Amino acid sequence: MRLRAPEAHRSNAVHAGAWWLWALGLAVAASRTTNPLLLGLVVGVAGYVVAARRTDAPWARSYGAFLKLGLAVLVIRLVFSTVLGSPIPGTHPLFTLPEVPLPEWARGVRIGGRVTVEQLVFALYDGLKLATLLACVGAANALANPARLLKSLPGALYEAGVAVVVAMTFAPNLVADVARLRTARRLRGRPTGGVRAVLQIGLPVLEGALERSVAVAASMDARGYGRTAAVPAGVRHTTTVLTLGGLLGVCAGTYGLLAVEGAAYGVPLLAAGLVAALAGLWLGGRRTPRTRHRPDRWGTRTWLVAGSGVAVAALMVWASTGPAAEALRPGVTPLVAPELPVWPALSVLLGLAPAFVAPVPPSHGR
Numbered sequence: 001m002r003l004r005a006p007e008a009h010r011s012n013a014v015h016a017g018a019w020w021l022w023a024l025g026l027a028v029a030a031s032r033t034t035n036p037l038l039l040g041l042v043v044g045v046a047g048y049v050v051a052a053r054r055t056d057a058p059w060a061r062s063y064g065a066f067l068k069l070g071l072a073v074l075v076i077r078l079v080f081s082t083v084l085g086s087p088i089p090g091t092h093p094l095f096t097l098p099e100v101p102l103p104e105w106a107r108g109v110r111i112g113g114r115v116t117v118e119q120l121v122f123a124l125y126d127g128l129k130l131a132t133l134l135a136c137v138g139a140a141n142a143l144a145n146p147a148r149l150l151k152s153l154p155g156a157l158y159e160a161g162v163a164v165v166v167a168m169t170f171a172p173n174l175v176a177d178v179a180r181l182r183t184a185r186r187l188r189g190r191p192t193g194g195v196r197a198v199l200q201i202g203l204p205v206l207e208g209a210l211e212r213s214v215a216v217a218a219s220m221d222a223r224g225y226g227r228t229a230a231v232p233a234g235v236r237h238t239t240t241v242l243t244l245g246g247l248l249g250v251c252a253g254t255y256g257l258l259a260v261e262g263a264a265y266g267v268p269l270l271a272a273g274l275v276a277a278l279a280g281l282w283l284g285g286r287r288t289p290r291t292r293h294r295p296d297r298w299g300t301r302t303w304l305v306a307g308s309g310v311a312v313a314a315l316m317v318w319a320s321t322g323p324a325a326e327a328l329r330p331g332v333t334p335l336v337a338p339e340l341p342v343w344p345a346l347s348v349l350l351g352l353a354p355a356f357v358a359p360v361p362p363s364h365g366r
Contacts, residue, residue, distance in 0.1 A: 014358050015298055016149035018306040022049075023140035025309025026351050029316035030132040033328040034125040037340045038348060039132045043067075045351040046139040052355040054142050055362075061179065066138025070131030077127030082115050086123065089333055090116025122332045177205045242280030249273020301357050308353035315347035 023046070030042045047063070054060040083097070099112035181201050250273035256266025319341070320328055327341040 013148075014143075014305050014354070015302045016144035016146070018298070018302045019144040019354075020140045020149070021306040022309030022351065022354060023136045023143075025311070025313040026139070026348075027133050027136040028313035029348060029351075030129060030136060032316045032320040033344070034129055035328055035330055035338050035341075036125060036128055037338055038328065038344060039128050041340075041345060041348050042132050042351070043135045045348055046135050048352060049355045050139050050142050053358050053361065057145070060142045063135075063138045063142040065178075066134050066141070069138075070134040073134065074124070074127035074131045077123050077130070078120065081119055081123035083111060085110045085113055086119035088116075088119045088122045090114075090118035092117040092335065094120070118332045118335055121335060125330075125332070177208045181205060239280050242276050244280075246273045246275070246277025246280055250277060301359065304357045305354045308350050312347055312351045315350070316344060319344045319347065 026042055026046055030039055033039065047067075050060075050063045054063070094115050094117055096114045097112035099110060102110065178201065181204060185201070249269050253266050253268070253270025253273050256269060316328075319325070324341045324344055327339055328344060330336055330338040
């Protein structure tokens with residue numbers, strides 16, 4: 001008998017935070033390499049999971065927009081490298097652009113000049129890494145329900161909830177409005193491409209997406225979202241110190257994990273920051289005594305989704321300090337062809353787990 005995931009419903013749906021942990025795990029893995037084969041594998045894993053487990057909700061359509069944004073970033077990176085040059089020395093010139101003479105105080109900066117294969121390959125690797133990070137963020141936006149994620153925020157963050165919901169619902173609403181207006185223009189026989197069409201669509205799209213996001217925030221405020229209870233001053237000050245200090249530690253630890261040289265101090269700082277932040281959020285939760293109607297649970301499948309992303313990140317961080325570190329960052333001086341390292345590739349493939357363990361959306365099950 002063939003085993004398959006059950007159909008998704010409210011009681012067994014994957015927690016929105018688990019989707020973000022999974023996507024951030026893929027992003028950490030992408031940040032540890034410039035190998036285009038591995039980066040392409042990360043994008044493929046994220047895209048496959050999105051195709052297999054996204055719903056028909058408006059925010060689920062945002063993944064394609066993030067891919068287009070990543071492609072635009074890649075092109076811009078290549079154009080900048082071509083026009084402004086690169087510090088990467090090269091021995092394989094492609095062509096030479098007219099160079100603009102600059103004053104003495106701008107020494108070290110050039111516009112135009114010789115363009116080499118090495119500098120373009122270096123720019124391609126850098127741009128592809130950033131495009132992959134955008135694809136991971138787009139996967140989280142397409143799979144995580146922003147309203148359910150906001151519902152799960154700790155009590156200490158309720159005051160910021162109105163701003164968070166505006167920020168998290170703006171991009172999905174933007175994508176939905178673009179699709180709606182393009183369809184309406186096609187039905188009226190008007191063009192949907194070109195600069196003029198973009199200008200005519202852009203303002204209504206921005207206005208509509210912002211109005212819908214603000215309307216959601218206003219409804220939250222009308223229902224008493226973010227109201228707090230009186231607590232002693234000492235508890236308030238302790239909460240502030242723990243939360244801010246913990247978040248700073250998390251930021252510093254995350255930077256250490258993303259930077260090649262900071263792996264030694266990244267993990268301790270991240271762990272200490274998480275402990276302090278969680279303690280501050282727990283104390284802050286006492287200021288907002290309220291109950292939750294049908295709170296989201298972290299079931300077995302949710303833990304598997306989140307764990308697969310954490311496993312991918314941990315294995316890639318370990319691989320970047322081991323024998324496979326050289327294959328994760330193929331050289332450009334001298335220029336060498338990238339190779340696909342076996343164990344890092346298998347580590348990235350662990351990110352496919354949500355496509356098999358997460359419940360199937362109703363539209364996919366039919």
